[in-house]
Each structure stands twice: as C-alpha cells, then as structure tokens.
Amino acid sequence: MTSLRILAVAALAALVAACSPGKKEVTPPAGQVTIRFxxxxxxxxxxxxxxxxxxxxxxxxxxLNVEIIQGGPGVNVPQLLASGAVDAGMGSNSFIALNLAQEGVPVKAVAAMMQKDPQVLIAHPDQGINSIADLKGHPILLSDASVTAFWVWLKSKYGFSDDQIRKYTFNSAPFLADKKVAQQGYVTSEPYTLEKEAGLKPQVFLLADNGYPSYATMILVPDSLIAKNPAAVRAFVEASAKGWHDYLYGDPKPADALIRKDNPEMSQDLLDQAREKMRTYGIIDGGDAKEKGIGVMTDARWAEFANMAISQGVYPKTLDVKKAYTLEFTTPSVK
Known part of the structure; x- marks a missing residue:
C-alpha cells in the first residue's frame, strides 16, 4: 500500500535542503572519528x-567525537541520512528502517536502544474502557505519522477502522473536551502531563505490552560508514548502550543538564518521571535485552514485524527484510 509509506526516495533531494542542518566540516581531536547523530x-x-x-x-x-543534532517537527532523520547530512540517526520505529530498505536507500538499523516502543493509547477513566480492544469504534486522536505506523498494527490485530481517526496536533485539549475520545502518547510523557496539568489519571495501554513488535530509538547508519569504519559503528553502539545503562541506573545529572541546555522547555520533573517509567516498563532493558544486552535485535523480531506489515499491504511480499538491519554490531556486554 504505497500511500502508507513514510518515505519516498523521489522526494528526498527536494526535501533535504528544507530540513537539513547542513553537514559542517569538523576537524575532530587528533585520532577521533566525528559522528553527527x-x-x-x-x-x-x-x-x-x-x-x-x-x-x-x-x-x-x-x-569518537560525537555531536548530537536535536530533532524537531521540521527535521526528517531518514532524509538527513539519505543525503549524507549526518553520519548516524535515530529511527523512531521499525517502519522507518523497512521503508528505507523498500526504497533502496543504503541505510541500516545497527541497534535498538528501546526494546519496547513507548507508544500508548490513552483513554478517560470510568468509560468502560479496560483494554485496547474496548477502543474499537471510539474516535482516536492520531498524528499523520502514527496513521502510517502503529495504526497499521491496531487495524490488523483489533479490527480498528480508519473512520475512528481524528487529527492529533500534539495538543490534548480535544481529548480533555470529550470523554469518548482516546489519544496517542508516550508512556513516558502524556500520562504524566495529563495528570499534572489536568488532574486526570487516564487509562493507559502500552502497545508493546499488548504485542506490538516494533523496536524504537534505533541507531541508523549508512552502509558507507559500516563498510568504511565498522570499528567506529561498533564503538558508537557500545558507548550508547553503556550510556543508557548509566542514565537509568547511575547518575543522570550530566545527561539531564545537556538535555535541558538543548531544550530549555524541558522540566526536571518530566525527565525524572520518564526515567522511572522506562525502568518500570522495561523499555530499554526488557525483552531480549534482559539476557542479551541493551541495543540487541533479533532476526525473529524483525521477521514478526515485517510479516505483520506485509500482511496489511504496507510492503510487497518480495521485501528483503534483511536489507533494513544488521546484527553485526549489537553487543551482549552491557546489560
């Protein structure tokens, strides 16, 4: 189903200039490899x-001399990678890596920092909604990106229909105004802000705990860098895995300081509760990561996801799933 694809290679060249921060020539410290992420x-x-x-x-x-390039509503990571504007990028969900593979863009997922996609559906309490299945027929606020991503799985598993879709603009006012309406969110964000700002303790359904097989927060790397400097790719994956372990279980203050420097609107209480949610739900170190380490991916998980998407017509049966990822760089050394 072509309309469901997020990325169209034919549009890349025209769109890159609009969203690219521009790849600056950076002279790294002696002996270091620069990676703009x-x-x-x-x-x-x-x-x-x-x-x-x-x-x-x-x-x-x-x-490694790493520079983190902050995203936002005007930044398209696949386009930046396809154009060579950055050296590595974050993949929000498994659809992104498969889209790149389907369109022949030489970029692969090399690790998945989130074993569970933090996407949730949020409903009002006391509405008789006790499971995702109970939301069938209810209006649901969804972003355009979500319609071409996890909505595909919801339709496949629960029989949801497109007439339930309402436009979500990352504003919860329509949700608060109508108790019959549900909305998308992240388990680490919207439930907390709704409770804090509106005094509402909503029903929260984590899609991953109901079978949604997508990875999240993947590290995407061009094939050219994998071929040219696989040691640098491995070093980036290993350092990121260690960083995630330490952010959850060590001292997060240095990271939080950098986060708030890049994004002054971010509050410390939101950071603190999000970190606790990631620990509680096993977002980072749950699933296969319990035994195989942070960042791990498996052929079986990718096949499960691809089969779901193919069954819904998102991709042709001829899709070569293994062009979307490589297991070469995932490491069991950090848990």
Missing part, C-alpha cells in the same frame, strides 16, 4: 542514554 525530536529523557554517553565521555574514550 540526529535525534527524532527535541531533547528529552527518551534520548537520555545518548546524552549520558556524551556527557560522561563514553564516546570520547572510544575514539
């Missing part, structure tokens, strides 16, 4: 492990 949104706790690795020197000690 683009995130998928403004700095937040959901990026904390990367900021921790930067602040604590984990990248530097492995010979």
């Amino acid at each position: 683009a995130t998928d949104w403004k700095a937040q706790a959901e990026h904390g492990g990367f900021y921790e690795a930067l602040a604590s020197g984990e990248y530097a000690k492995r010979g």
Whole structure:
C-alpha cells in the first residue's frame, strides 16, 4: 500500500535542503572519528542514554567525537541520512528502517536502544474502557505519522477502522473536551502531563505490552560508514548502550543538564518521571535485552514485524527484510 509509506526516495533531494542542518566540516581531536547523530525530536529523557554517553565521555574514550543534532517537527532523520547530512540517526520505529530498505536507500538499523516502543493509547477513566480492544469504534486522536505506523498494527490485530481517526496536533485539549475520545502518547510523557496539568489519571495501554513488535530509538547508519569504519559503528553502539545503562541506573545529572541546555522547555520533573517509567516498563532493558544486552535485535523480531506489515499491504511480499538491519554490531556486554 504505497500511500502508507513514510518515505519516498523521489522526494528526498527536494526535501533535504528544507530540513537539513547542513553537514559542517569538523576537524575532530587528533585520532577521533566525528559522528553527527540526529535525534527524532527535541531533547528529552527518551534520548537520555545518548546524552549520558556524551556527557560522561563514553564516546570520547572510544575514539569518537560525537555531536548530537536535536530533532524537531521540521527535521526528517531518514532524509538527513539519505543525503549524507549526518553520519548516524535515530529511527523512531521499525517502519522507518523497512521503508528505507523498500526504497533502496543504503541505510541500516545497527541497534535498538528501546526494546519496547513507548507508544500508548490513552483513554478517560470510568468509560468502560479496560483494554485496547474496548477502543474499537471510539474516535482516536492520531498524528499523520502514527496513521502510517502503529495504526497499521491496531487495524490488523483489533479490527480498528480508519473512520475512528481524528487529527492529533500534539495538543490534548480535544481529548480533555470529550470523554469518548482516546489519544496517542508516550508512556513516558502524556500520562504524566495529563495528570499534572489536568488532574486526570487516564487509562493507559502500552502497545508493546499488548504485542506490538516494533523496536524504537534505533541507531541508523549508512552502509558507507559500516563498510568504511565498522570499528567506529561498533564503538558508537557500545558507548550508547553503556550510556543508557548509566542514565537509568547511575547518575543522570550530566545527561539531564545537556538535555535541558538543548531544550530549555524541558522540566526536571518530566525527565525524572520518564526515567522511572522506562525502568518500570522495561523499555530499554526488557525483552531480549534482559539476557542479551541493551541495543540487541533479533532476526525473529524483525521477521514478526515485517510479516505483520506485509500482511496489511504496507510492503510487497518480495521485501528483503534483511536489507533494513544488521546484527553485526549489537553487543551482549552491557546489560
């Protein structure tokens, strides 16, 4: 189903200039490899492990000079990678890596820092909604990106229909105004802000805990860098995994300081509760990461996701799933 694809290579060249921060020529410290890493949104706790690795020197000690390029509504990470404007980037969900593979863009996922996608559906309490299945027929506020991502899985598993979709503009006012309406969110963000700002303790359903197989916060790297400097790619993955472990279980203050410097609108209480949610739900170190380490991916998980998407017509049956990722760089050394 072509309309469901997020990325169209034919549009890349025209769009890159509009969203690219421009690749600056940077002279790294002697002996270090420069990696400009683009995130998928403004700095937040959901990026904390990367900021921790930067602040604590984990990248530097492995010979890397890393610059984190903050994302936002005008930044498209796949386009930046396809154009060579950045050296690595963050993949929000598994659709992104498969889109790149389907369109023949030589970029691969080399690690998944989030074993569970933090996407949730949020509903009002006392409405008889006790599971995702109960939301069938209810209006749901969704962003355009979500319609071409996890909505595909919701339709496949629960029989949801497109007439339930309402436009979500990252403003919860329509949700608060109508108790029958549900909305999308991150388990680490919207439930907390709704409770804090509106005094509402909503029903929260984590898609991953209901079978949604997408990875999140993946590290995407061009094939050219993998071929040219696989040691640098491995070093970036290992340092990021260590950063995530330390952000969750060590001292997060250095990372939080960098996050709030990049994104002054971010509050400390939002960072603190998000970190606690990531620990509680096993977002980073749950699933396969319990035994195989932070960042791990598996062929079985990728096949499960691809089969779901193919069954819904998102991709053709001929899709070569293994062009979307490589297991070469995931490491079991950090848990």
